[in-house]
Amino acid sequence: MDIKVHVRESDEDAYVVELGGEIDVYTSPKVKDAITELIDQGHYNLVINLEKVRYIDSTGLGVLIGGLKRVREHGGTVNLVCTNPQIKKIFDITGLVKIFGIFDDEAGAKKALA
Amino acid sequence: MNAPEPSLEHLGTVELRIPSRPEWVAVARLAVAAIGNRLPFSVEEIEDLKLAIAEACTICIQQAGGIQTIDIVCDVASAHLRVDVRDGRYRTLAEGGAKRPSMMAVETEGLGIFLIQALMDNLEYNVDPHYGAQLVMTKRVGA
Numbered sequence: 001m002d003i004k005v006h007v008r009e010s011d012e013d014a015y016v017v018e019l020g021g022e023i024d025v026y027t028s029p030k031v032k033d034a035i036t037e038l039i040d041q042g043h044y045n046l047v048i049n050l051e052k053v054r055y056i057d058s059t060g061l062g063v064l065i066g067g068l069k070r071v072r073e074h075g076g077t078v079n080l081v082c083t084n085p086q087i088k089k090i091f092d093i094t095g096l097v098k099i100f101g102i103f104d105d106e107a108g109a110k111k112a113l114a
Numbered sequence: 115m116n117a118p119e120p121s122l123e124h125l126g127t128v129e130l131r132i133p134s135r136p137e138w139v140a141v142a143r144l145a146v147a148a149i150g151n152r153l154p155f156s157v158e159e160i161e162d163l164k165l166a167i168a169e170a171c172t173i174c175i176q177q178a179g180g181i182q183t184i185d186i187v188c189d190v191a192s193a194h195l196r197v198d199v200r201d202g203r204y205r206t207l208a209e210g211g212a213k214r215p216s217m218m219a220v221e222t223e224g225l226g227i228f229l230i231q232a233l234m235d236n237l238e239y240n241v242d243p244h245y246g247a248q249l250v251m252t253k254r255v256g257a
Contacts, residue, residue: 024143025172026136057168058225086161093232094225 003027004052005034014045014113016106020052023060031060035067044076047109056087061094068100077101079109123192125152130186132171134201139171142186142199149188150195153255162233163195163253169226170199170249177201177247193255194235200248 004020015038023031038046048064050056068078079101082088091097103109130145132138146167150160167186174184183202188195231237236252 022140024136024168025139025175055164057165057172058229059172061225086158089158090165090229093229 003030005030007034007038010047010110014047014110015043016047016049016110018049018052022055023053023063024055024057025059028057028059028063032063032066035063036070039067039070039074044071044074045113046071046076046078047081047106047113048078049081049106049109050087051081051083053082053084053087056090061090061096064100065096077113079103079112081106081109122194125190125192128188128190130188131183132186134175134182134184136172136175138184139168139175142171142184143168146186146188146195146197149190150253152190153192153195155195155253155255159253163197166230166233166251166253167197167199169230170197170251173224173226173241173249174199174201174247177241177243194252195255196250196252198248198250201246203246 002021003023006018008016008018010016017034017038019031021027035046035048046067048067064078064080071078081103082091083104088102091100091102101109101112103112128145128149130142132142143164147160147164150163155163171184171186185198185200185202187198189198227237227239227241230249230251234251235254235257237249239247239249241247241249
């Protein structure tokens, strides 16, 4: 069980949080820390890339929702990159497809921030 | 709680006890996936099972209040997999004969319950800060 978190700045005045592995009750605090740190630094436009995420549970969803709430308070947003059908299904079931922008690739997610 | 239907062939019961800590949830998830593979579930259904069991374990951890273990009992039948997830406190209270609310008597909020209900064919649960947590879920083959 593992989670990889890689944060990088993109050209479009946004930050990309690239995640890989499994986001569950054990690993989600690490994801939360990365997102919280970016927001605390004043970065409110985020792309969270879930392309390499194999699994996400409600605690992982909670972290993403919490991040979105915080950036929206500052006029920002969070867009997701996700093509894994199982993970997209979870977003569908929970209705989060209506809350997050979900894109097939990072370029689309970044473009939609602008 | 429903007893197994007599017309079903009962293939076995698997019991697992894990420490009530986040790092052990993945063990439960993978074990139940392996058990689910004994039945003709699709890959997608196995993924549903994994997530549902993990959500149940997470709820037990969140409700546990220092309880040390989570018990997971899988009843494997020809036409379904029934999984009972409960925290150690719930079992202790039951053994001690303590009166507790009936299943579904306690309203519980949260994405975890919602996801389990969406992913499994049946869910009965009792989640209460005073009485502990028990979630019993069933996934039917070919449903």
